[in-house]
Amino acid sequence: NAGVTQTPKFRVLKTGQSMTLLCAQDMNHEYMYWYRQDPGMGLRLIHYSVGEGTTAKGEVPDGYNVSRLKKQNFLLGLESAAPSQTSVYFCASSKDDRVAGNTIYFGEGSWLTVV
Amino acid sequence: GQNIDQPTEMTATEGAIVQINCTYQTSGFNGLFWYQQHAGEAPTFLSYNVLDGLEEKGRFSSFLSRSKGYSYLLLKELQMKDSASYLCVSMDSNYQLIWGAGTKLIIKP
Numbered sequence: 461n462a463g464v465t466q467t468p469k470f471r472v473l474k475t476g477q478s479m480t481l482l483c484a485q486d487m488n489h490e491y492m493y494w495y496r497q498d499p500g501m502g503l504r505l506i507h508y509s510v511g512e513g514t515t516a517k518g519e520v521p522d523g524y525n526v527s528r529l530k531k532q533n534f535l536l537g538l539e540s541a542a543p544s545q546t547s548v549y550f551c552a553s554s555k556d557d558r559v560a561g562n563t564i565y566f567g568e569g570s571w572l573t574v575v
Numbered sequence: 576g577q578n579i580d581q582p583t584e585m586t587a588t589e590g591a592i593v594q595i596n597c598t599y600q601t602s603g604f605n606g607l608f609w610y611q612q613h614a615g616e617a618p619t620f621l622s623y624n625v626l627d628g629l630e631e632k633g634r635f636s637s638f639l640s641r642s643k644g645y646s647y648l649l650l651k652e653l654q655m656k657d658s659a660s661y662l663c664v665s666m667d668s669n670y671q672l673i674w675g676a677g678t679k680l681i682i683k684p
Contacts, residue, residue: 495674502579502662502674503618550617557670561608564672566617 462486466551466567473541473574481536481570483551489565491554492534493518494526496547497569503550509534510557541574548572577601579675581663586681587653595648595661595678603668607639609648610662612677618662622648650680658682 466483473479485492490511495503505518509528523545525537534553538545551567554560578600587593599607606625610618624630624639624646636649648661660677667673 500583500676502664502676503672504674505671558605560670561606561664561666561672562620562623564620566619569615569617 464551464553464565464567466549466570468570469568470571471573473538473572475541475543475574477541478537478539479541479572480538481549481551481572483534483536483567484532485534485553485565486532487553487555487565488531489553489555490531491557491560492528493552493554493564494524494534494536495550495552496520497550498547506536506549538572541572543574546572546574577665577667577673579663579665579673581661581675581678583676584679584681586683587650589653589655589682589684591653592649592651593653593680595650595663595680597646597648597663597675599644599646599663599665599673599675601665601667601673604641605666605668605670607637607646608664608666608672609635609637609646610664612660612662614659621661653682655682655684 464485493508494506507526512531549570554564581597609621612618622637662677663675665673
């Protein structure tokens with residue numbers, strides 16, 4: 461019953477540090493997504509993947525990199541963290557994009573603070 | 576551009592009815608969704624409309640008018656546990672989800 465698991469749940473970074481958020485899903489989904497959620501704004505898509513070995517830019521990709529080496533894992537990297545990247549990050553997965561609206565599964569979120 | 580508009584915050588009384596409105600402008604349309612998000616948690620799916628009209632699911636109903644770019648979520652017999660943010664989400668012609676900022680619903684006893 462794991463679904464989508466993301467780690468870490470909380471992290472404080474200093475400006476300029478790097479880190480990787482890990483996302484794993486056990487539903488054999490092709491599509492995986494990384495979103496950020498900021499106060500007063502909707503979820504914004506950072507990067508997404510339509511299958512193992514593929515990645516694509518979303519709405520706000522700058523400052524982030526991703527990798528999908530295995531179908532079940534989708535990693536989000538911050539090479540040089542900035543205070544503007546303080547946010548809540550959600551990983552999600554879906555069987556495909558056409559049914560993503562009502563069958564997208566979210567992880568529990570990762571709270572990242574950059575000081 | 577693509578845009579979702581919904582009120583920032585609403586207050587209602589336990590046991591009452593509340594309607595949360597949403598207007599959307601997206602490049603093409605492949606469905607309108609409502610999600611519930613409790614503080615500190617991930618969004619969870621509530622409803623889906625792709626054709627005009629009302630969809631009812633228990634205490635929650637969702638309405639869609641494609642010609643007006645308008646939807647609403649109706650919550651009946653409000654309970655304290657309904658205190659949450661409600662996110663209006665549109666799917667565009669490329670099957671991308673466009674998320675509204677959410678309406679924070681405060682339920683008072």
